[in-house]
Amino acid sequence: xxxIAFIGAGAMAxxxxxxxxxxxxxxxxxxxxxxxxxxxxxQELHSEYGVSITRSRTExxxxxxxxxxxxxxxxxxxxxxxxxEAKLKPGQIVVSVLAGIHTSFLEKYLPEGQPVVRVMxxxxxxxxxxxxxxxxxxxxxxxxxxxxxxxxxxVGTAVQVEEEAMDAVTAISGSGPAYLYYMMEAxxxxxxxxxxxxxxxxxxxxxxxxxxxxxxEQSDLTPAQLRANITSAGGTTAxxxxxxxxxxxxxAVQACVHAAATRSKExxxxxxx
Ligand SMILES: NC(=O)C1=CN([C@@H]2O[C@H](COP(=O)(O)OP(=O)(O)OC[C@H]3O[C@@H](n4cnc5c(N)ncnc54)[C@H](OP(=O)(O)O)[C@@H]3O)[C@@H](O)[C@H]2O)C=CC1
Ligand SMILES: O=C(O)[C@@H]1CCC=N1
Numbered sequence: 001x002x003x004i005a006f007i008g009a010g011a012m013a014x015x016x017x018x019x020x021x022x023x024x025x026x027x028x029x030x031x032x033x034x035x036x037x038x039x040x041x042x043q044e045l046h047s048e049y050g051v052s053i054t055r056s057r058t059e060x061x062x063x064x065x066x067x068x069x070x071x072x073x074x075x076x077x078x079x080x081x082x083x084x085e086a087k088l089k090p091g092q093i094v095v096s097v098l099a100g101i102h103t104s105f106l107e108k109y110l111p112e113g114q115p116v117v118r119v120m121x122x123x124x125x126x127x128x129x130x131x132x133x134x135x136x137x138x139x140x141x142x143x144x145x146x147x148x149x150x151x152x153x154x155v156g157t158a159v160q161v162e163e164e165a166m167d168a169v170t171a172i173s174g175s176g177p178a179y180l181y182y183m184m185e186a187x188x189x190x191x192x193x194x195x196x197x198x199x200x201x202x203x204x205x206x207x208x209x210x211x212x213x214x215x216x217e218q219s220d221l222t223p224a225q226l227r228a229n230i231t232s233a234g235g236t237t238a239x240x241x242x243x244x245x246x247x248x249x250x251x252a253v254q255a256c257v258h259a260a261a262t263r264s265k266e267x268x269x270x271x272x273x
Contacts, residue, residue, distance in 0.1 A: 001026055001151070005064035007079050008071035009035040009045055009053075011123065012097055016068070019125040019155030021049055034060050036075065061086050066151065069096040069106070073267050076101050080109035088114060093144050095119055095151075099170050100267025103137030103163060115140040117148045120166060120174045121155070130156030131173040135163040167268070171260035179256060184209065 004026070006013045013033060021028050028050035034057075035042060042053040054060050061067060067088070071079050076098055083094070094116045096106055103116045110116065116137030121130045132152040136145050145160055152158040161169060184205060191201030215226055231237040244250070 001030075001065045001147070003030045003032060003064045004151075005060045005067045006031070006033040006070050007035075007060075007067065007082070008069065008075075009033045009038070009041055010070065010072075012121070012125075013068070013070040014045065015123045015125040015130070016070070016097075016121065016155060017045065017049055017051055019128050019130065020151075021051075022128055023154040025151075025154045032060050032064065036071070036078075057082065057086055061088065061092070064092060066093045066095055066148065069094065069098055071098070073098045073101050073271065076106070076271060080106060084109040087111075090114065093117060093140070093148060095148055097121060099174060100167070100264045101271050102268050103135070103140075105268075105271045107137055107139070113139045115144040117144055118163060118166060119148065119152060119158075120169045121152060122173055122177050124177060125152075125155040128155050131176075132156060132158040133161045133166065133169040133173065134158050135161050135166055137163075167261045167264040170264040171257045175260045179253070180209070 004020070006017070017031055017033070020026065020031060029052050031049075031051045033042060033045055033051055033053050034055060045051055046053045067083070069076070069079055076096075088094070088110065090111070090113060092114070094106065094110065094114060096103070096116065096118050097120065098118075099120070101118075103118050106116050107114070117140045118135045118137065119132055121132040124130045125132075130152065132155075134145060134149050134152060140148075149158040149160060187205050188198070188202060191205065192198055196204075216223065219226065221229070227237075227241070231241060
């Protein structure tokens, strides 16, 4: 791929940029970014990563194989008006990372047949560990899906799904890192409360998270079986898990995911014309 253009230069764009550069898939200067107004932010990204930055729409979009929409959903309409006036070339693929927003909304601003692909990555793209789901808009065929999937595979894993699954995907793997960071915050605070040195507690917890993720990946056992293997009758784990059960933590986690999926749906509905 010769060139990627980002419209929006915030946290998600930076995670992807950092990952793409680390993966050495294309030279940094072939990644182009623009944003709404924050010039200092563009300069910062240019200095930090060597990416190209511009305020010229023509320069941004010329020969870009993929155009990544990476602004907040509330700014999607403005960005689509910007693209509408740009007269894209037929093969240029518009990729949206926007939570909630349907491809059908984006397609209304583009010439018929312009391929649009909706993706939901997460910020672990920064370290090439993103979990991304990829869904086709009406004009995106297998070539576009393959190309976009392989782009996101350079920063982690990518799975193709139907667009109707995207609210659920957003609630699980888009927002998911935040739930796990929240859990980490709670565990770090607790480790200090039970008397551990903060640094040592943190190191133990990070390795514990890594070990759990690898066990889930490499073992044939379910999470419930792996948990059972740790839980001796009358032991420490049983004492701890008993409190989680009493306090309804499983139900709270499920309610959290439902709330995120509902919010993604609502965000989509707000952009249905
Ligand atoms: N953060 C995450 O974990 C994830 C986010 N997403 C999605 O990624 C998208 C971006 O989120 P995030 O990076 O956190 O947001 P940020 O607020 O960090 O960044 C938004 C960027 O969009 C720019 N922008 C706003 N309006 C326009 C416009 N009209 N034209 C061009 N650029 C514009 C802003 O520019 P300026 O600063 O100049 O205003 C800014 O660079 C969201 O839609 C979100 O749903 C998806 C997966 C995970
Ligand atoms: O909170 C949000 O809306 C975005 C989408 C997934 C992660 N962050």
